[in-house]
Amino acid sequence: xxxxxxxxxxxxxxxxxxxxxxxxxxxxxxxxxxxxxxxxxxxxxxxxxxxxxxxxxxxxxxxxxxxxxxxxxxxxxxxxxxxxxxxxxxxxxxxxxxxxxxxxxxxxxxxxxxxxxxxxxxxxxxxxxxxxxxxxxxxxxxxxxxxxxxxxxxxxxxxxxxxxx
Amino acid sequence: xxxxxxxxxxxxxxxxxxxxxxxxxxxxxxxxxxxxxxxxxxxxxxxxxxxxxxxxxxxxxxxxxxxxxxxxxxxxxxxxxxxxxxxxxxxxxxxxxxxxxxxxxxxxxxxxxxxxxxxxxxxxxxxxxxxxxxxxxxxxxxxxxxxxxxxxxxxxxxxxxxxxxxxxxxxxxxxxxxxxxxxxxxxxxxxxxxxxxxxxxxxxxxxxxxxxxxxxxxxxxxxxxxxxxxxxxxxxxxxxxxxxxxxxxxxxxxxxxxxxxxxxxxxxxxxxxxxxxxxxxxxxxxxxxxxxxxxxxxxxxxxxxxxxxxxxxxxxxxxxxxxxxxxxxxxxxxxxxxxxxxxxxxxxxxxxxxxxxxxxxxxxxxxxxxxxxxxxxxxxxxxxxxxxxxxxxxxxxxxxxxxxxxxxxxxxxxxxxxxxxxxxxxxxxxxxxxxxxxxxxxxxxxxxxxxxxxxxxxxxxxxxxxxxxxxxxxxxxxxxxxxxxxxxxxxxxxxxxxxxxxxxxxxxxxxxxxxxxxxxxxxxxxxxxxxxxxxxxxxxxxxxxxxxxxxxxxxxxxxxxxxxxxxxxxxxxxxxxxxxxxxxxxxxxxxxxxxxxxxxxxxxxxxxxxxxxxxxxxxxxxxxxxxxxxxxxxxxxxxxxxxxxxxxxxxxxxxxxxxxxxxxxxxxxxxxxxxxxxxxxxxxxxxxxxxxxxxxxxxxxxxxxxxxxxxxxxxxxxxxxxxxxxxxxxxxxxxxxxxxxxxxxxxxxxxxxxxxxxxxxxxxxxxxxxx
Ligand code: FES
Ligand code: FES
Numbered sequence: 001x002x003x004x005x006x007x008x009x010x011x012x013x014x015x016x017x018x019x020x021x022x023x024x025x026x027x028x029x030x031x032x033x034x035x036x037x038x039x040x041x042x043x044x045x046x047x048x049x050x051x052x053x054x055x056x057x058x059x060x061x062x063x064x065x066x067x068x069x070x071x072x073x074x075x076x077x078x079x080x081x082x083x084x085x086x087x088x089x090x091x092x093x094x095x096x097x098x099x100x101x102x103x104x105x106x107x108x109x110x111x112x113x114x115x116x117x118x119x120x121x122x123x124x125x126x127x128x129x130x131x132x133x134x135x136x137x138x139x140x141x142x143x144x145x146x147x148x149x150x151x152x153x154x155x156x157x158x159x160x161x162x163x164x165x
Numbered sequence: 166x167x168x169x170x171x172x173x174x175x176x177x178x179x180x181x182x183x184x185x186x187x188x189x190x191x192x193x194x195x196x197x198x199x200x201x202x203x204x205x206x207x208x209x210x211x212x213x214x215x216x217x218x219x220x221x222x223x224x225x226x227x228x229x230x231x232x233x234x235x236x237x238x239x240x241x242x243x244x245x246x247x248x249x250x251x252x253x254x255x256x257x258x259x260x261x262x263x264x265x266x267x268x269x270x271x272x273x274x275x276x277x278x279x280x281x282x283x284x285x286x287x288x289x290x291x292x293x294x295x296x297x298x299x300x301x302x303x304x305x306x307x308x309x310x311x312x313x314x315x316x317x318x319x320x321x322x323x324x325x326x327x328x329x330x331x332x333x334x335x336x337x338x339x340x341x342x343x344x345x346x347x348x349x350x351x352x353x354x355x356x357x358x359x360x361x362x363x364x365x366x367x368x369x370x371x372x373x374x375x376x377x378x379x380x381x382x383x384x385x386x387x388x389x390x391x392x393x394x395x396x397x398x399x400x401x402x403x404x405x406x407x408x409x410x411x412x413x414x415x416x417x418x419x420x421x422x423x424x425x426x427x428x429x430x431x432x433x434x435x436x437x438x439x440x441x442x443x444x445x446x447x448x449x450x451x452x453x454x455x456x457x458x459x460x461x462x463x464x465x466x467x468x469x470x471x472x473x474x475x476x477x478x479x480x481x482x483x484x485x486x487x488x489x490x491x492x493x494x495x496x497x498x499x500x501x502x503x504x505x506x507x508x509x510x511x512x513x514x515x516x517x518x519x520x521x522x523x524x525x526x527x528x529x530x531x532x533x534x535x536x537x538x539x540x541x542x543x544x545x546x547x548x549x550x551x552x553x554x555x556x557x558x559x560x561x562x563x564x565x566x567x568x569x570x571x572x573x574x575x576x577x578x579x580x581x582x583x584x585x586x587x588x589x590x591x592x593x594x595x596x597x598x599x600x601x602x603x604x605x606x607x608x609x610x611x612x613x614x615x616x617x618x619x620x621x622x623x624x625x626x627x628x629x630x631x632x633x634x635x636x637x638x639x640x641x642x643x644x645x646x647x648x649x650x651x652x653x654x655x656x657x658x659x660x661x662x663x664x665x666x667x668x669x670x671x672x673x674x675x676x677x678x679x680x681x682x683x684x685x686x687x688x689x690x691x692x693x694x695x696x697x698x699x700x701x702x703x704x705x706x707x708x709x710x711x712x713x714x715x716x717x718x719x720x721x722x723x724x725x726x727x728x729x730x731x732x733x734x735x736x737x738x739x740x741x742x743x744x745x746x747x748x749x750x751x752x753x754x755x756x757x758x759x760x761x762x763x764x765x766x767x768x769x770x771x772x773x774x775x776x777x778x779x780x781x782x783x784x785x786x787x788x789x790x791x792x793x794x795x796x797x798x799x800x801x802x803x804x805x806x807x808x809x810x811x812x813x814x815x816x817x818x819x820x821x822x823x824x825x826x827x828x829x830x831x832x833x834x835x836x837x838x839x840x841x842x843x844x845x846x847x848x849x850x851x852x853x854x855x856x857x858x859x860x861x862x863x864x865x866x867x868x869x870x871x872x873x874x875x876x877x878x879x880x881x882x883x884x885x886x887x888x889x890x891x892x893x894x895x896x897x898x899x900x901x902x903x904x905x906x907x908x909x910x911x912x913x914x915x916x917x918x919x920x921x922x923x924x925x926x927x928x929x930x931x932x933x934x935x936x
Contacts, residue, residue: 023272032270037191038184040400042349043433047853050349078184091182095174098818101826102654103181104188104350104400133862136853138349138401139654141825141890142861 007071011036012080020067026060027051029067030077038078038107042136049135052108052115053077059115078107081114090114090152099148101139108135113149121157125150166735168663168673172818175659176673186398189353189370193428196355197221199419200274201412201429202264202281203439204256207290207511207846208305211254214264215282221267221423222281223415225251231418232384234409236477237626242316243482244309246509248474250384250411250418256285257305257473258511259846260438265415267427290511290846294447294470297508305473305509314471315482315507317489321562327462327500331453335537339914341525342839343445343470346518347858348653350400351431352440354413356420365420366393370400372407372653373691376627378683380409380477381417392417396681396691399653403830404517405441406653407693409477412439434851441516442840445470446484446525450492452533453500458541458548462500465492465529469515469522471507476516478627481507484515486623487522490563494523494530495572495610495784496552501562511846517693519827520891524834527609531896532914535605535903545900546580549608567610568878570784571810576608578808578870579786588790596908601793602803603905607896608786613885614699614878615780631777632700633687636665636708638716638770640757642736642750644669644676646708649689650701651681655887656819657697661705663815664881668709669716670733671749687773695783695885698815700776703880707774718766719756720747781876783884785809787828787893791901795909795927798920800836800902802865807893810872812884820886821869827890829864835895837863839917909934 009016011034018033027044030036030053042050044063051062054076081088090110093099100106109132116123116131123131128149137145180186216222233247252263263283268274291297291305297312304310328334354369371377374394382389399406412429419427431440446469453462467488471481489505507515538548553572560566588604595602617630635647646665652658662676669676679685689701713733720738721728730741739746753770760768790804807824814820837857841849850856875882899913902923906913909930915922 021272028271031190032194035194036184037188038186040188040350041190042351042400043853045433045852045854048349078182082183087179087182094182095178098172098175098656098822100178100181101656101822102348102350102399102401103178103186104348104654106181107184110182129861133860136349136858136860138347138403138830138858139826140822141827141829141867142864143825143867144822146861 005068007068009034009067009070009075011075011077018067022066022068024067025063026065026067026070027062030062036077036079040104040107042104049112050105050108052111052135054111054115057115057118059112078110081110088114089155090149093148093152097144097148097151099140099144105135105137109137109145117153117156123153128153168666169813169815171663171816173659173663173673173816175656176662177656177658181398188350188398188400189355189368190430192355192368192397193430196426196428197267197269198271198274199416199427199429200266200278201262202266202278204252204259204261204263204285206256206285206287207259209256209285209287211252211256212284212286216264217277217280220277222264224264225249225253228418231414232386234384234411234477236475236480238315238480238482238624239626240624244314246306246309246314246475248411250414258513259848260513262411262439267419267423292510292512292842292844292846294468294508294510297510305511309509312509313506314475314509315485317486317505319489319563320502321500324462324464324500324502328453328464331461332456333454333537333540335452335454335533335540337450337529337533337536337914339448339525339529339532341444341446341916343442344518344834344838345437345442345840345856346403346405348401348403348405351433351436352406352410352412353430354416355426355428356416357426358420358424360424364391364393365417366395367413367417368395368397369413370406371396372402372651372693374651374681374683375649375688376478376691377409377413381414384414385417393684396651402653403519404693407691408441408516433853437840437851437856438848439513441476442472442513443484443515443518444525444834445515448525448529450529450533452537454537454541456541458537458543458551460496460498460552463493463498464502467503467505469507470510470512472510472512472514474514476514479517481515482623483517484522488526490565491523491612492526492529493561494526495554495608496530497554498562512842519830520888523609523892524831524895527607527892528896528899528916531607531900535900545606546576549576553608567782568876569874570610570782571872571874572608572784575784575808575810575872576606576786578872579606579788579806582808582868582870583788583790583804583806601795601905602790603793603901603903604788604790605897605900605904606786606788607893607900609893610782610784611695611885611889611892612780612782613695614778616700616777619780629690631775632689632704633773633775634701634704634708635687635771635773636705636712638669638712638753640754642671642675642753644671645679646676646705647679647686648701648705649687650697651691652697653692655692655823656816657692660698660815660819661702664702665705665709668706668713671736695887698883699781699879699885700778702815702883703776703778704774706881707776708772711772711774712770715766715770716749716752719763720752722763723747723752723755778879781878781884783809783811783886783889785889785893787897789897789901791898791905793902793905793923798923798927800918800923802832802898805865806868806870808870808872809886809889810874811886812874812876812879813882814871815883823886824869824890825867827888828867828894829859830891831894832864832898833859834891834916835898836917836919
């Protein structure tokens with residue numbers, strides 16, 4: 001089959017040496033080669049956003065990016081969001097406000113929101129809504145997702161995450 | 166203090182939030198990848214299937230010895246059809262599996278699948294019900310000429326008289342497009358072969374693990390004990406994950422044949438093509454009304470397009486028979502005539518989806534009420550009030566017995582919350598400014614938590630309904646409840662833990678609910694039909710209650726007190742009226758390790774209980790305000806109010822979450838989602854760019870009002886609530902849209918009411934006005 005490439009993926013601050021075909025998506029590399037199955041696949045064609053991860057701190061659909069394109073860039077997944085067992089403010093807000101049901105879309109929403117709020121901590125509810133409209137959830141009717149993200153945004157504004165993330 | 170009634174954060178969540186959930190695709194590492202080769206045509210004869218040499222490719226010929234899937238209903242009007250595991254001589258719908266390939270990884274499996282070539286002599290497909298039912302139509306299944314697989318007929322003796330006496334007869338033709346439950350996680354399974362025992366463990370994204378094991382063992386003709394089915398974390402199901410699908414049969418067969426682990430993870434296209442569909446229904450209904458708006462009788466001809474095969478175990482009767490039994494919904498009606506047919510076509514199989522027929526039944530009754538109100542010059546709320554069930558128990562013309570509900574009260578609450586009077590003023594102003602606002606209501610009942618009698622009455626060969634729970638307190642004072650039910654994202658474990666915690670006087674965090682593993686749980690029916698909280702909850706209450714009794718008698722011996730003086734609360738067994746108490750873990754340990762002291766009560770703290778209720782009805786009124794853009798035909802929902810009565814709320818936050826999710830799916834059904842086949846039976850909507858699930862931009866804030874009716878039909882006083890949101894929303898939205906368009910005199914009888922459809926109606930109305 002197609003020739004393979006040796007690459008190093010840096011995910012959540014840790015290096016993974018992989019040998020992948022050029023056609024391997026970042027999502028598959030994260031899930032299958034790195035064993036980081038927190039990133040989910042709901043469509044594999046770029047619509048649902050379940051596979052959203054941060055690449056150089058920007059939300060990216062990992063089903064639409066090839067693993068080889070992520071070489072040398074910093075990838076962050078849901079597994080890296082909490083500090084040890086201390087939940088990220090977004091995770092805490094989702095938990096306290098029932099922002100998830102089956103939890104399948106959740107990693108994608110968390111990473112999308114994390115990326116957006118890090119880039120602009122002062123997003124208004126309207127702006128947050130607009131950003132969240134790029135991801136699909138089939139369970140929650142979005143009610144508690146928006147609530148969770150807005151509450152987390154407030155909290156993150158009040159005590160911004162330390163720069164060492 | 167009671168745990169019931171508190172919005173306790175879910176015990177399920179921390180692992181899911183940290184990316185530590187275990188969904189089926191997360192368990193596929195190390196397994197060979199399985200890919201199905203699917204039919205590109207809807208109907209035809211298979212002439213040959215060419216497979217590459219030396220590769221792991223299997224067709225129906227290899228599966229000799231595996232029986233087809235063949236669900237049964239014991240009714241004279243039911244025709245059973247066999248679904249081969251892989252298509253044998255004919256293909257019956259576009260997407261049917263023809264062959265299966267196995268390769269080391271997913272991309273290699275996809276490459277290999279492309280090398281399989283099926284030579285199919287394509288024939289004209291029967292795609293819609295009109296073609297299927299036309300005189301002389303080709304039979305989709307040779308032994309079912311006429312293409313009707315199930316047909317129920319009922320006619321009360323006074324029906325004709327009701328129509329003769331009617332002051333107004335409202336005749337409606339309604340249609341609902343075909344829809345997909347579309348869980349965000351598709352179907353999928355990992356079958357692991359154990360070389361020592363020869364057993365197979367199938368991890369699968371399913372709602373009904375025990376039933377799946379039974380079905381698999383039957384068609385594979387193997388002992389159930391050689392098979393373990395596990396539902397790990399499940400990424401939504403909404404009914405789509407409760408049937409036995411051929412793919413799971415193939416997985417278990419492959420694992421045994423190849424003596425290795427195999428995995429199939431469905432992609433989105435496959436989910437649209439080959440998993441089940443729903444809702445494709447066409448109703449012709451007449452309502453006879455007296456001058457004062459009293460509904461005297463209903464006469465209905467209901468058709469459901471059930472697709473090419475019948476779903477196991479609930480059969481293709483699921484939509485037609487629900488429609489037959491429950492059309493009148495929350496309304497009193499003395500005379501009822503109905504014919505309900507399940508029509509077979511060369512399309513994907515119809516199976517349950519959240520609400521099963523009731524979104525369409527509710528749309529029917531609620532449109533009928535609005536149309537009748539208009540014709541009779543009665544207020545739409547008033548005509549409903551005159552017809553809603555208000556004495557309990559109420560017996561429907563089909564024999565259903567409704568327990569206490571709050572139909573009128575819920576409607577009043579919704580009317581008040583949405584400020585109907587204030588709205589009318591606002592509507593007039595808006596209209597003067599060229600904006601089209603409308604308000605709509607929908608009142609409905611949701612039959613929930615019904616046990617075996619309901620399914621037996623339907624003639625099911627496999628009669629679901631009861632739940633068995635095994636509840637044990639271990640020597641450390643932790644509780645394990647093993648349930649036959651199997652959640653797929655609802656938070657059931659937390660709600661059950663709250664219930665059990667109250668019975669045993671411990672914290673919910675001390676209660677582990679174990680589900681979804683046939684090796685670890687008693688036989689049960691999984692989660693569907695809004696049943697788990699009512700039935701598994703009832704069984705949990707009973708089982709935990711029995712454990713509590715034993716715990717109290719052990720504690721009584723330990724504290725030399727009278728058994729009925731011992732209460733369990735706050736982690737303690739206390740003797741009332743004294744300050745004597747013991748920590749519950751101490752009592753639990755004694756019961757195991759000092760059992761000789763306790764006579765009858767020892768040893769151990771393990772109890773089973775079964776609950777098999779007759780069923781209950783939750784009820785609700787949905788009310789919404791929409792604005793229609795008459796240029797584009799787009800409908801924007803401005804407000805959405807739900808007044809819901811689900812009895813006692815065990816965890817209000819979870820109940821609200823169920824309503825939110827249901828309403829979002831109802832919005833989708835009303836306005837957006839439709840699976841579209843072309844005339845050759847080719848499915849055109851196979852990606853999320855074509856099928857349009859609503860995003861946060863389309864779903865407004867959902868406002869919820871709770872009413873609580875306590876009924877004796879449920880021992881926890883909780884009524885099911887899983888489907889209501891999806892049931893009520895389409896009717897409220899369509900009624901509101903019609904109200905908005907009332908200056909045009911437009912009536913809508915079709916969902917989804919897409920912008921194209923609404924524009925077409927407006928154009929026609931304008932043409933008529935000018936012509
Ligand atoms: S899986 Fe990547 S957007 Fe859906
Ligand atoms: S929580 Fe299930 S898809 Fe969002």
